[in-house]
Amino acid sequence: MTSTADEQQAAHGSGGKPEGRRERKKRETRRRISDIATGLFLQRGFDAVTVAEIAEAADVSVNTVYNYFPAKEDLFFDREEEMIDRPSVAVREREPGRSAADAVLGQLRQDISEHSLYAGMREGFDEFMRCVREAPPLMSRLMLMQHKTAQRLYETLVEETGAASDDPVPELVAAELVNICNLVSRGATRATAEGASHEQVARQALARLDTFEKLATDELLKYATKPAR
Amino acid sequence: MTSTADEQQAAHGSGGKPEGRRERKKRETRRRISDIATGLFLQRGFDAVTVAEIAEAADVSVNTVYNYFPAKEDLFFDREEEMIDRPSVAVREREPGRSAADAVLGQLRQDISEHSLYAGMREGFDEFMRCVREAPPLMSRLMLMQHKTAQRLYETLVEETGAASDDPVPELVAAELVNICNLVSRGATRATAEGASHEQVARQALARLDTFEKLATDELLKYATKPAR
DNA sequence: CTCAATTTTTGGAGAGGTTGCAAACTTTAA
DNA sequence: TTAAAGTTTGCAACCTCTCCAAAAATTGAG
Numbered sequence: 001m002t003s004t005a006d007e008q009q010a011a012h013g014s015g016g017k018p019e020g021r022r023e024r025k026k027r028e029t030r031r032r033i034s035d036i037a038t039g040l041f042l043q044r045g046f047d048a049v050t051v052a053e054i055a056e057a058a059d060v061s062v063n064t065v066y067n068y069f070p071a072k073e074d075l076f077f078d079r080e081e082e083m084i085d086r087p088s089v090a091v092r093e094r095e096p097g098r099s100a101a102d103a104v105l106g107q108l109r110q111d112i113s114e115h116s117l118y119a120g121m122r123e124g125f126d127e128f129m130r131c132v133r134e135a136p137p138l139m140s141r142l143m144l145m146q147h148k149t150a151q152r153l154y155e156t157l158v159e160e161t162g163a164a165s166d167d168p169v170p171e172l173v174a175a176e177l178v179n180i181c182n183l184v185s186r187g188a189t190r191a192t193a194e195g196a197s198h199e200q201v202a203r204q205a206l207a208r209l210d211t212f213e214k215l216a217t218d219e220l221l222k223y224a225t226k227p228a229r
Numbered sequence: 230m231t232s233t234a235d236e237q238q239a240a241h242g243s244g245g246k247p248e249g250r251r252e253r254k255k256r257e258t259r260r261r262i263s264d265i266a267t268g269l270f271l272q273r274g275f276d277a278v279t280v281a282e283i284a285e286a287a288d289v290s291v292n293t294v295y296n297y298f299p300a301k302e303d304l305f306f307d308r309e310e311e312m313i314d315r316p317s318v319a320v321r322e323r324e325p326g327r328s329a330a331d332a333v334l335g336q337l338r339q340d341i342s343e344h345s346l347y348a349g350m351r352e353g354f355d356e357f358m359r360c361v362r363e364a365p366p367l368m369s370r371l372m373l374m375q376h377k378t379a380q381r382l383y384e385t386l387v388e389e390t391g392a393a394s395d396d397p398v399p400e401l402v403a404a405e406l407v408n409i410c411n412l413v414s415r416g417a418t419r420a421t422a423e424g425a426s427h428e429q430v431a432r433q434a435l436a437r438l439d440t441f442e443k444l445a446t447d448e449l450l451k452y453a454t455k456p457a458r
Numbered sequence: 459c460t461c462a463a464t465t466t467t468t469g470g471a472g473a474g475g476t477t478g479c480a481a482a483c484t485t486t487a488a
Numbered sequence: 489t490t491a492a493a494g495t496t497t498g499c500a501a502c503c504t505c506t507c508c509a510a511a512a513a514t515t516g517a518g
Contacts (some may be wrong), residue, residue: 138393208397
């Protein structure tokens with residue numbers, strides 16, 4: 001969300017296009033704007049920073065900012081699409097014979113053990129969230145993202161299992177899985193913010209996840225064991 | 230949400246104050262603005278109606294609108310607080326010996342059998358929701374409300390059960406209950422919109438609720454059976 | 459290198475949401 | 489009747505966001 005891991009320009013000989021200077025510059029500009037914006041937001045709060053200021057700091061016009069980002073919030077929540085799609089990807093790419101629910105929770109376990117951002121365990125992530133909590137528009141957007149995540153996962157589950165269109169189960173399963181992920185990573189964020197070591201946090205997060213898993217029914221846990229096509 | 234049931238001026242001799250003309254006028258103005266706004270929104274869409282227009286139609290100044298409602302969205306989601314608090318109230322006021330989860334789901338059953346707005350079964354509620362779906366800011370706000378509802382219910386559960394502050398269970402239970410309510414009433418709204426009779430809708434909604442309940446663990450269903458104080 | 463086509467950036471104008479302030483007005487209670 | 493308290497209003501200003509047309513940069517071809 002904040003930075004790291006996006007220098008995939010190494011892919012040259014692969015399937016893509018030549019990747020000229022233009023495309024690269026655009027990507028750089030976009031990144032620069034987003035990074036500067038996020039920095040200012042974290043430092044002074046979402047409301048207190050104006051788009052004009054961001055544009056100024058990034059040395060572009062306000063219109064250019066809006067060329068790249070549809071709304072101020074998008075400067076903060078970059079890569080929304082990736083977040084929304086992640087659980088669905090886990091399900092679609094699960095290994096044959098594994099249940100969908102297991103795939104999602106397995107991804108979460110993986111994230112925890114890698115101290116991943118996705119599990120809320122990265123330096124500075126708590127400040128990121130503090131910023132969100134303090135700005136109602138950001139909080140709203142985040143909740144909308146979570147809803148879209150559940151919605152997308154629901155659609156994926158239906159595709160993968162061919163459930164009847166009036167079967168209410170996948171809807172509940174999707175919502176519940178997303179919920180569990182959110183609760184676990186929220187807990188991890190909190191613990192990290194309180195200064196616990198990564199190992200402690202990871203242990204606690206896994207324990208919570210186990211608890212949640214035990215609370216869920218077999219129905220949930222075995223949901224969609226049908227192998228991926 | 231839209232109208233009905235607010236003429237509680239009958240409470241005269243009860244505990245409150247004399248209720249002078251001023252207070253009454255304020256209440257009337259507030260209602261007028263809110264009703265007119267909602268009407269316009271439903272008719273033409275949230276974006277297409279300006280606050281100035283609403284003020285004009287309600288025969289007040291724009292500033293007066295903002296005197297009563299902090300933001301445009303609040304003209305649509307009036308009574309947010311009531312929505313957020315409802316499940317918590319059900320828990321706090323449950324009869325002794327009944328579990329918290331049962332209280333929330335019982336309330337939902339009641340709502341369904343009364344064809345209540347809270348179960349999404351009122352004439353025009355689907356249009357209300359269509360309006361929400363078409364306006365991203367409204368959708369965001371709605372998701373935020375649902376989050377606050379779960380949060381509040383979580384706090385209530387902790388209070389009622391005296392759970393340890395690091396017990397992750399109540400958090401999950403709260404989220405799950407709110408989820409179930411939302412899914413059931415969303416289903417009911419959809420069915421109503423598709424023209425099913427109230428009886429059909431109610432039957433289907435109850436069936437769904439039963440399914441969801443069966444999918445939940447005993448742990449969930451028995452949560453907080455400790456009698457209310 | 460030069461030119462034309464394409465894409466990106468920019469400036470300006472403007473609509474709409476929202477806030478702050480002080481003046482005008484209404485209600486209240488004495 | 490009047491002073492205090494509360495409400496409404498107009499005005500000015502700031503901010504987000506959109507639209508449009510004019511520059512400027514980039515590209516590919518000759």
